[in-house]
Amino acid sequence: MEKYRFRETGIIDLSELEKLGLMPPRERLLKGPVVVLECPEEIPCNICVPFCPVKAIQMESIIALPRVLWDKCTGCGVCVAVCPGLAAFVVDLSKPDADYVTVPHEFLPVPRPGDTVVLLNRRGEVVGEGLVVRVWERNKTYVVTVKTPKGLGLEVRAIWVKK
Ligand code: SF4
Ligand code: SF4
Known part of the structure; x- marks a missing residue:
């Protein structure tokens, strides 16, 4: 089996x-x-497949x-809402x-x-601030689109709401 760093760290990178x-x-x-499906493990799940409106x-x-x-892929974000592993993103x-x-x-x-x-990266590190432009919800999962500084689209994978 090929050696991947994410199997040890739990965090996948772009390469x-x-x-x-x-x-x-x-x-x-x-x-x-x-869409970017950050779903690298062979786990028994295929929920995103039937939910994608354009197959x-x-x-x-x-x-x-x-x-x-x-x-x-139209970038609709339905798979972001339904993925139980929170592993789907749209960039x-x-x-x-x-x-x-x-x-x-x-x-x-x-x-x-x-x-x-x-804005947080895959390691949970702060990489900047962004502006929320769209929010919708399905079964208590919110699908949030943020405008980020140029160059962060492949890095930002979570947000933290300041209150
Ligand atoms: S973003 Fe929408 S169109 Fe693209 S794969 Fe996900 S569900 Fe399908
Ligand atoms: S729903 Fe999420 S965890 Fe399941 S196969 Fe699709 S991307 Fe992977």
């Missing part, structure tokens, strides 16, 4: 996501919102890694002045559009 085929190609990232996610078996048809690197990241959020307080929030 490992790429190696596992979980990172959209650069050209697709620059076209507009697209952009495929899995060969219940324990296979998800495969995304990048050009079909939009297509704008010149900022990136946009959509993350699942299950803590209180609930952010509101217009809030300034603290």
Whole structure:
């Protein structure tokens, strides 16, 4: 079995996501919102597959890694809401002045559009501040889109609401 650092640290990085085929190609990232499924373990879950409204996610078996048809994905965020592992994110690197990241959020307080929030990376480290632009909810999971400084779209994976 290939050795991956995330198996020891519990935190995956961009090079490992790429190696596992979980990172959209650069050209697709620059076209507009697209999903990144940070789901590297062969676990028995495929909930995102039937929920995707455009059938952009495929899995060969219940324990296979998800495969995304990048050009079909519209970045709608439904998989962000339904993934029990909070492992689905939508990133939009297509704008010149900022990136946009959509993350699942299950803590209180609930952010509101217009809030300034603290941006956290995969390690839980603070990497800056962002502006909440959209919030919707499904079964108590909030799907939050934040505008981040340019260059942070592939780093920000959680937010902290200052109150
Ligand atoms: S963001 Fe929407 S279209 Fe893209 S994979 Fe997820 S559910 Fe499907
Ligand atoms: S729902 Fe989440 S944990 Fe389950 S296969 Fe999809 S991305 Fe992985």
